[in-house]
C-alpha cells in the first residue's frame with residue numbers, strides 16, 4: 076500500500092479510470108468493481124438500482140478525490156482498474172489461439188433486444204437476455220464481435236398491479252447521460268448521424284455504444300430534430316405499437332444497422348441474425364452488391380454466403396409476417412434507391428415464392444438468405460425442421476438445413492455477488508488447475524491453453540465444477556448453510572419489495588410483511604414472461620391438494636411467482652390476476668407471493684434463493700428456456716417438463732422431470748396430464764427428498780442432487796460453450 080500522498084495528476088487518472096469502468100458493463104460481472112461503486116454511496120446504489128454511472132454523478136468530484144486519498148480504498152480502486160486493463164488488453168484469448176481469423180471485428184450480431192443489466196432495460200425477455208449473454212461471452216473469448224440493436228428511449232415497460240390485481244404498464248424515460256452508454260461521434264467530435272429510407276422518407280439516426288468488456292454493442296436512435304415526430308418515436312419502445320411500427324423498426328435495425336457499420340468502417344465477415352427481426356439486413360447487403368454492378372442472382376448468392384440465422388420461435392404465429400401493401404409502404408423509398416422491386420423482394424419472404432396471396436415472412440427471408448441456420452435446442456431443431464419443411468420440398472424432413480446449438484447463460488453475470496467470492500474461495504485456491512489434454516475429436520474443449528489460476532476463465536471449465544463432487548472442497552454442512560443463506564436473502568428481498576409495493580397502492584388489508592414466507596420451507600420459484608403457453612397457474616389446478624401441502628407443518632412448501640404479460644395479452648394478464656388473487660384471498664395466503672416487475676435483478680434473486688425452479692411449458696413450445704440454467708450454480712434444482720434445454724440437461728439425478736420425453740397432441744389432454752404429473756413428482760420425489768433429514772438435520776440426498784446439478788449442468792449450459800459452438804460450426808465454416 077502506498078503511503079505518500081497522491082499527486083493531482085495521479086488522482087485524476089484514478090477518477091478517469093473509474094468513469095471509464097462505470098461505462099463498461101464488464102463491472103457487472105466483476106465483484107470487486109461492483110463493491111467499489113456500492114461503497115461510494117450505498118444508498119444511491121440501492122435507490123438508483125445499481126447504476127454505476129448515476130452513482131458517480133451523485134458523488135461530487137470533491138468527495139471522490141477525498142475518498143481516493145484513503146490508502147486502503149485507493150489500493151482497491153487501483154487493483155480493480157488493473158484487472159480491468161488486463162482484461163481489455165489480454166493477449167492469448169481463446170479466439171487468438173483457436174480462431175485467429177475471428178479475433179478482429181468479424182462477426183456482426185443483430186438483435187432487436189439485448190439484456191445486459193437492470194440499468195439498461197431494453198430487453199423484453201429471454202431472447203434479449205440471451206443476446207446480452209452472447210455478447211459477454213464473445214468478449215470473454217476475445218471474439219471480434221459487434222452487436223447491433225436499437226436504443227429504446229422508454230425501454231421495456233415497467234409492471235405495476237392495480238387494485239383489481241390487473242397488470243398495468245408504465246414507462247420511464249431513459250437518460251443516456253445516466254446510463255452505461257457512450258454517444259458515437261464522428262471525426263469532428265459531433266454525434267455521428269446516418270440515415271435510412273423508411274416509408275416515404277429519409278430517417279436520420281445516431282448511435283450509442285454500450286461497452287461490453289472488449290466488444291461494442293451499438294444502439295440506434297432516431298430521436299433527432301431532423302426527423303418528424305412519428306419517426307423520432309420509432310425507437311421509443313421495445314416492439315412498440317402495431318405491425319406498422321414493427322416493420323419500420325425492423326428496417327431501421329437491419330438496413331440502418333448495416334449503414335452504421337459502414338459509417339464506422341466495419342466490414343464483418345459474418346452477419347448473425349438473432350431471430351427474424353433483423354432479416355432486412357440481407358436487403359442492404361444485396362443492394363450494396365447491386366450498386367457494385369453484380370447481377371441480382373449473384374448478389375443474393377454472395378449475401379447468403381455472409382449470413383447466418385438463429386430461430387427461436389416454435390410457435391407459428393410468433394413469426395413476423397407483413398402484407399404486400401405494408402411492404403410496399405414501408406420499403407417505398409428504399410426500393411427506389413436500391414434498384415430492387417417489390418416483385419423481386421416479396422418472393423424472398425414466401426414459402427411459395429409465386430403465391431401472391433402469401434404474406435412476407437421475416438423468418439423465411441432469413442432462412443433463404445443464410446448459409447446456415449440453427450434452432451436453440453435439439454428438440455427445437457426437430458420442430459423447426461418440421462415447421463419449415465415446405466421451404467425445402469426436395470429434402471426429407473430430417474435433412475432440412477436447420478441445425479441446433481443449445482442456449483446457455485453467462486455464468487459470472489448471473490452468479491450472485493456473494494457466491495462469486497464463495498466459489499472462488501472454495502474451489503479455486505485448493506486445487507492446482509487441472510489441465511485437460513486436447514481430446515482427439517474436433518468437438519474439443521480448449522482449456523489446455525488457458526493461463527492457470529485465472530478464476531474467471533477457470534470457472535467455465537468442467538474441472539472447476541467437478542470439484543463439487545468431492546466433499547473435501549465443500550462439505551454437505553457448508554452447502555446446506557449456503558442454501559439457507561440464499562433462501563433467506565430471497566425471502567427478505569421479497570418482503571421488502573412486497574411492502575414497498577403495498578405502500579404504493581396503500582393496501583388496506585393488514586399483512587405482516589416481516590412474517591411473510593417461511594425461511595424453513597421448500598421454496599418453489601416461477602419467473603418468466605407470462606405467455607400463456609408457459610402455463611404459470613398449472614400447479615394450482617390441483618388447488619385443494621396444494622393447499623394441504625402448504626399447510627403441512629412438518630414439511631412446509633411455498634411459492635414465489637413473478638413475470639410480465641405482454642401489454643396486449645389479456646390471457647396472460649388473467650393468469651397474473653388469478654395468481655395474485657390466490658396469494659391474497661385464498662388459503663394459500665402467506666405461502667404464495669407474486670413479485671412485481673420481473674427483470675434481470677429480480678430473476679437473479681429468485682434463481683439463487685429458490686430451492687426449486689419450476690418450468691411447465693406446453694411442450695414443445697419452449698424453444699430452449701434459460702432461466703433454469705441460472706439456478707444451477709446457486710444450488711437451485713430444476714423441476715421441469717422435458718422441453719427445450721432440460722430435455723438435454725436432465726439425467727435422472729440432477730433435478731426433477733415432469734412427465735417423460737413425449738407429449739400428446741391434444742392440448743386439454745396435455746394440460747391434464749402435465750398437472751397430474753407435476754403433482755405426482757412434487758409429492759413423490761421433491762418433497763420427500765427435501766425433508767429427508769439425518770440426525771444433524773441435513774438433507775443428504777437433496778444435497779447430492781445439488782452436487783450432481785452443479786457438476787453436470789453448470790459448465791455445460793453456458794454461453795461460453797455456446798459461443799464456442801457458434802464459432803466452430805457457423806462463424807468459421
Ligand SMILES: *Cc1c(COP(=O)(O)O)cnc(C)c1O
Pocket residue numbers: 199200201202204602603604673674675678699700701702703
Ligand atoms: C432469463 C430471463 C428470461 C428467460 O427465461 P425463460 O425461462 O427462458 O423464459 C426472461 N426474462 C428475464 C428477466 C430473465 O432474466
